[in-house]
Amino acid sequence: MNSPGSALVTGASSGLGAHFARTLASSGRSVVLAARRIDALHALKRDIEEAGGAAEAVALDVTDERSVDDAFAALDRAGVRVDVVVNNAGLTDARPALDITAAGWDRVVDTNLRGVFLVAQAAARRMKDGGGGSIINVASILGHRVAGSVASYAASKAGVVRLTEALALEWARFGIRVNALCPGYVETDLNRDFFNSDAGQALVRRIPQRRLGQPGDLDGALLLLATDAGRYITGTSLAVDGGHLVSSL
Numbered sequence: 001m002n003s004p005g006s007a008l009v010t011g012a013s014s015g016l017g018a019h020f021a022r023t024l025a026s027s028g029r030s031v032v033l034a035a036r037r038i039d040a041l042h043a044l045k046r047d048i049e050e051a052g053g054a055a056e057a058v059a060l061d062v063t064d065e066r067s068v069d070d071a072f073a074a075l076d077r078a079g080v081r082v083d084v085v086v087n088n089a090g091l092t093d094a095r096p097a098l099d100i101t102a103a104g105w106d107r108v109v110d111t112n113l114r115g116v117f118l119v120a121q122a123a124a125r126r127m128k129d130g131g132g133g134s135i136i137n138v139a140s141i142l143g144h145r146v147a148g149s150v151a152s153y154a155a156s157k158a159g160v161v162r163l164t165e166a167l168a169l170e171w172a173r174f175g176i177r178v179n180a181l182c183p184g185y186v187e188t189d190l191n192r193d194f195f196n197s198d199a200g201q202a203l204v205r206r207i208p209q210r211r212l213g214q215p216g217d218l219d220g221a222l223l224l225l226a227t228d229a230g231r232y233i234t235g236t237s238l239a240v241d242g243g244h245l246v247s248s249l
């Protein structure tokens with residue numbers, strides 16, 4: 001059996017991606033931090049190393065096929081074998097469906113869905129001959145249910161859920177597991193102000209557990225899917241949402 005390779009986290013420059021990278025590094029994994037903001041990645045790399053972990057930083061724009069190829073080629077040249085991918089890079093464009101522009105639609109779908117596919121494919125081409133691996137696509141509970149003013153986002157995340165199933169089916173024979181992690185609303189720097197507002201608090205009251213998620217609430221699911229503990233799990237979509245998906249209609 002191969003010794004563990006590295007875990008690549010896209011969108012590691014902030015929010016959940018940075019948290020996922022820290023969690024994997026704390027569990028003893030070497031991590032590859034990927035995003036467009038390379039300065040933020042280097043700062044996180046220093047933090048992880050100071051805490052005793054191992055990290056590399058690589059510039060990556062998931063919407064750019066060339067950038068994805070270049071990042072994986074650079075890792076190949078450096079002898080870095082990636083056997084866990086956390087496809088976390090993503091963005092939203094909150095506006096009523098009547099106001100969505102074609103360019104805005106493309107930005108969301110290119111990042112959240114096409115980007116997930118390009119990174120998964122580049123990784124799987126290597127994992128196929130390298131002993132397999134685990135791909136974790138970060139979708140959302142909005143991949144399963146809808147809310148107002150997030151049509152492009154919800155469509156992209158539903159696409160991620162179905163893409164996950166299709167890739168799991170095709171790649172199981174290569175020892176590659178593909179699963180989706182579907183967070184509910186998780187507090188990060190970007191959404192903290194909203195969740196402190198009246199509208200944000202009203203939303204929190206609709207979550208059965210009556211609280212927002214914290215990044216650490218995702219650690220159990222992340223580590224389950226990333227490690228051998230989840231060896232028989234593939235093609236699934238795991239919600240971590242305080243029960244939000246089963247809230248009363």
Ligand SMILES: NC(=O)c1ccc[n+]([C@@H]2O[C@H](COP(=O)([O-])OP(=O)(O)OC[C@H]3O[C@@H](n4cnc5c(N)ncnc54)[C@H](OP(=O)(O)O)[C@@H]3O)[C@@H](O)[C@H]2O)c1
Nearest residue numbers: 011013014015016035036037061062089090140183185186
């Ligand atoms: N927070 C939540 O409540 C929540 C709930 C459900 C799902 N999610 C999902 O979790 C993931 C992370 O969300 P977050 O809340 O942590 O958001 P965030 O803080 O805005 O982080 C998004 C990350 O994606 C990266 N990114 C965006 N476009 C990219 C591109 N073209 N290429 C490479 N990286 C790109 C950004 O890095 P650069 O700008 O440096 O490239 C950034 O690091 C997203 O997929 C989101 O949909 C979040």
